[in-house]
Amino acid sequence: MILELGDNKFPRAMGLCRDVHDQAFTLSQSATGHVFQERTHTKCMHDNVHRSIYVDALSLRFVDTEQFQRLRDVRQLGLCHMVYPGAVHTRFEHSLGTYYLADQAISRIKNFQGDELGIERSDVKVVKLAGLLHDIGHGPFSHVFDNEFLPKILPGEKWSHEQMSVDMIDYIVDLHHIDLDSSDVRRIQEMILASSVPVSCQSSREKRFLYDIVANGRNGIDVDKFDYIERDTRACGIGNGFNYARLMENMRVMDDEICYRAKEAKNVYNLFVTRADLHRTVYTHPKVKAMELMVADAFLLADNYMGISKQIRSPEEFWKLDDTILKAIETADQHELQAAQQLVLRLRRRQLYQFCNEYSVPRDMLDHFKNVTPKDIVCSQTRSGVELKEEDICVVNQKIDLTRGQEDPVQSVSFFQDYESHEKFKIPKDRISHLLPAFFLDRIVRVYSKKPELVEVVSEAFENFQVKTYGVKTQVHGTPNGKKKKRTPSF
Structure with a gap:
């Protein structure tokens, strides 16, 4: 019987006798996960x-x-x-x-x-x-x-x-x-x-x-x-x-x-x-981001009364914070929390902030990108008869990368050929595969309306902002032309 561990091969008698094969035995126990560790003072927890x-x-x-x-x-x-x-x-x-x-x-x-x-x-x-x-x-x-x-x-x-x-x-x-x-x-x-x-x-x-x-x-x-x-x-x-x-x-x-x-x-x-x-x-x-924005706003509305932000100053107070704070806000009797409770109620009933549209920042603009703000969207409004306010809009400036921005993260990783070699080296991407990512960073700008009746107006202002910023309307991924579609439950 041959026991293989990595590139090492050890002849092994049946029964795993602990004699001249101690090295192979030790390595095998590591591979199978602490089989012979002292268990007297340990606790086993079962994880899925x-x-x-x-x-x-x-x-x-x-x-x-x-x-x-x-x-x-x-x-x-x-x-x-x-x-x-x-x-x-x-x-x-x-x-x-x-x-x-x-x-x-x-x-x-x-x-x-x-x-x-x-x-x-x-x-x-x-x-x-x-x-x-x-x-x-x-x-x-x-x-x-x-x-x-x-x-x-x-x-x-x-x-x-x-x-x-x-x-x-x-x-x-x-x-x-x-x-x-x-x-x-x-x-x-x-x-x-x-x-x-x-x-x-x-x-x-x-x-x-x-x-x-x-x-x-x-x-x-x-x-x-x-x-x-x-x-x-x-x-x-x-x-x-x-x-x-x-x-x-x-x-x-x-x-x-x-x-x-x-x-x-x-x-x-x-x-x-x-x-x-x-x-x-x-x-x-x-929709996850929409709900996160709503919970953050609920915390903001409740902060003056509950002092949530003050609890970050010391571990003695901070450890008392957890997800149950949302239920505490929702079920409290205090009048001061009424606005926060209305927002949590909207969340429970799935009456979320409405996603209007998003776009990916063009690659040649990434180096000069500045975060888009609700003020930018309000200043781009051209429709008359409706007054947009900054507090009606949420803008999410999202960065998605491979941990190193525009750089290839694997070029920070060192490799070796085999266990007999003594040199480490980097591997150029084209030596691995031609099907790997050509670019390593996305910046996505996403806009939400807090009020359902303002979705079309916010979407239109958002498109105007794109034209003003990039000269043309970039590819968007939301509802065509910003028109509100019939709401259906989404999970």
Whole structure:
């Protein structure tokens, strides 16, 4: 019997005797997933994506806190379940999934290259905890909170869920007296912030490759994406051409960087393309965005009374925020919340902000593009007899890319030929396939009317703006000529 692991082949007797074949046995246990780990102080959680996830004792100290359990009430995809009914999974599941994949990634590297790279138990510990805690700072309905609500209520405020995750870790460690070295806490926090810190600022870090596992600022390939792409495509019932397990099986650290076998180059492209497809078809679906805008406006109307925006100042207050705040607004008896409640009622009855039209910014205009505002649309109105107001219009300036703007993200990824080679290299796109994307960025401008009776007027003003800006009306994707069509239920 021959046991094959990667390119290594080990003769194997039946019964898997642990004698002269210890190396092959160790590698096989890594491949089958922690079969012989100590289970005395671990808990097994059953996940619909990764099956059995074993959580160690230290990680359980974080999981079994009210701050982490709060993630059960924060939906991973915000309001996408209103269009894709299966998308009801939460940040809790995603955090456990990222923890599992972070464990798989660092364990595989340690088993194959642990001595060479000097990987210690503390390295494994901090990588796993970074995966577990990377999203603990997300607000109600995930990105609706930080992308739609906060910029409106606190313009110019530099708040991010990553930084709140960092602050929340300090708060949990102190509040629950978790025995964790301050140096380990700092490393966990740096790993969570890695994707937002310039690569040049991280180059001096020891074992730099560890910081690329959970939130990769070097090229965007990380276990966070592995989990949410797999989880979100399953929940929404859409295709996924990316195979994260195969990519993890073909990785190797070279010159302090995680590299991938050259034959996986197309799979790497599939990662970025699938992510972009999710953004286009799920995360920014026209009706999903309409509902996100409505929820953000409901939060705005309720903020003076409920003080939602004030709770972002400290972890002690922030952890009390989750998706249930919408129900709290909806069912409150206070007169001060009446306007917000009317908006939530419209949402429940599917009386949404009306999508008028959208267009993709021409490629030659991308470098000089400026965000379109409701004022731009109002100033382009030519029809008499109807007065448009900025507060009647919502404009969404959407960027969909492959994580690197107009640049090819795969050109930031290093590859190796096989496990006998000692050099890493980049692979030009034309050496992979001629069917790959020719361009890597879309900017889509989308306009909504808050009042159904203004749809035609807003659509006409929007088309006038396009002519004024680009000289011609660009290709649009909404109702022809902006005429309102008969409304039918849409799910």
